[in-house]
Amino acid sequence: MSRMEERYIYRDVKNSIDTALEKGREEGKNLKAIQIAKKMLAAGMDVDTIMKMTDLSKNEIEKL
Numbered sequence: 001m002s003r004m005e006e007r008y009i010y011r012d013v014k015n016s017i018d019t020a021l022e023k024g025r026e027e028g029k030n031l032k033a034i035q036i037a038k039k040m041l042a043a044g045m046d047v048d049t050i051m052k053m054t055d056l057s058k059n060e061i062e063k064l
Helices: 003-042 047-054 058-062
Strands: none
């Protein structure tokens, strides 16, 4: 395997890992927003306020 091929393989693997890490971070943020929204609903807060505070959609909140 040439150095150039090794570089391409390294780049592809690194890009795959970076993409997976970013996706994981986004999923984690969304799960945390859902947890917070559930607590806010339980505390009697209105959907509009929850939308503003969590960046969840009205539909996402109403499904909780």
